[in-house]
Amino acid sequence: MLDVEAQEPPKGKWSTPPFDPRFPNQNQIRNCYQNFLDYHLCLKTRTRRGKSTQPCEYYFRVYHSLCPISWVESWNEQIKNGTFAGKI
Amino acid sequence: MAHAAQVGLQDATSPIMEELIIFHDHALMIIFLICFLVLYALFLTLTTKLTNTNISDAQEMETIWTILPAIILVLIALPSLRILYMTDEINDPSFTIKSIGHQWYWTYEYTDYGGLIFNSYMLPPLFLEPGDLRLLDVDNRVVLPVEAPVRMMITSQDVLHSWAVPTLGLKTDAIPGRLNQTTFTATRPGVYYGQCSEICGANHSFMPIVLELIPLKIFEMGPVFAL
Numbered sequence: 003m004l005d006v007e008a009q010e011p012p013k014g015k016w017s018t019p020p021f022d023p024r025f026p027n028q029n030q031i032r033n034c035y036q037n038f039l040d041y042h043l044c045l046k047t048r049t050r051r052g053k054s055t056q057p058c059e060y061y062f063r064v065y066h067s068l069c070p071i072s073w074v075e076s077w078n079e080q081i082k083n084g085t086f087a088g089k090i
Numbered sequence: 091m092a093h094a095a096q097v098g099l100q101d102a103t104s105p106i107m108e109e110l111i112i113f114h115d116h117a118l119m120i121i122f123l124i125c126f127l128v129l130y131a132l133f134l135t136l137t138t139k140l141t142n143t144n145i146s147d148a149q150e151m152e153t154i155w156t157i158l159p160a161i162i163l164v165l166i167a168l169p170s171l172r173i174l175y176m177t178d179e180i181n182d183p184s185f186t187i188k189s190i191g192h193q194w195y196w197t198y199e200y201t202d203y204g205g206l207i208f209n210s211y212m213l214p215p216l217f218l219e220p221g222d223l224r225l226l227d228v229d230n231r232v233v234l235p236v237e238a239p240v241r242m243m244i245t246s247q248d249v250l251h252s253w254a255v256p257t258l259g260l261k262t263d264a265i266p267g268r269l270n271q272t273t274f275t276a277t278r279p280g281v282y283y284g285q286c287s288e289i290c291g292a293n294h295s296f297m298p299i300v301l302e303l304i305p306l307k308i309f310e311m312g313p314v315f316a317l
Contacts, residue, residue: 017202018186018202021183028270030269030270034243034269067201068188068243068269069269070190070245071205
């Protein structure tokens, strides 16, 4: 998992996750979870192909802004233990 | 905040709340008119000396008092739906904050830039300074910028809570396993209070919400963030 500091954009560039038309309703849990999955999928795919993982930063910033950190920590713990239920 | 014995709504701090106050005045006026009409009719019925034992049907009156209420209901429904859809408008937010309910305090996460996470507990009565508001003031307020659309993501770590700030026209349930989104734009700086609005146990009345809205320029200077 890449270091958090390395993911930080330069000041003034990143504002906040934009409106995502895939998730227009009030319950944004899928928005948060999907971006978390997309980040890990992106990392896995690009690392496998030997490319830079810098474009995956977008997904990281979105889920970091939207998801409660306790959820993220527990998901990361599950990934480390190999018990994460999502497809990544 | 509300003052003692306040009956009406608090002054609006967001455009949606301004609309809601106007709608409330409109609906309440209709309600008062109907109530007074009915009370007057009742009064006349009870105090008249006239008698008529011959009334059979009154088709014209029946038609009027069916059509007129339908029209009145439409006049109430149209502004109501207009405001309902207004609250759902897509408004590109410039800032996202997460608010997580616990028993019995709130956790706020500012994770757009860096990671500022803090708890917000009600000030116990013994810790109040002179001038502080009992049952309303907290140790760490939620500092936000004025005139910037803010997106609040609200959830709970344990039981149901509800994050409410009346002056902004906000009340969103904090439900475990769900991440509710609400957006608002504040129009004036100040300190605004709200209270947990879903019964959540012994200290449900003792987990208030305090927003401190400051000008955008000062907010951008970063007094909030320990970066």
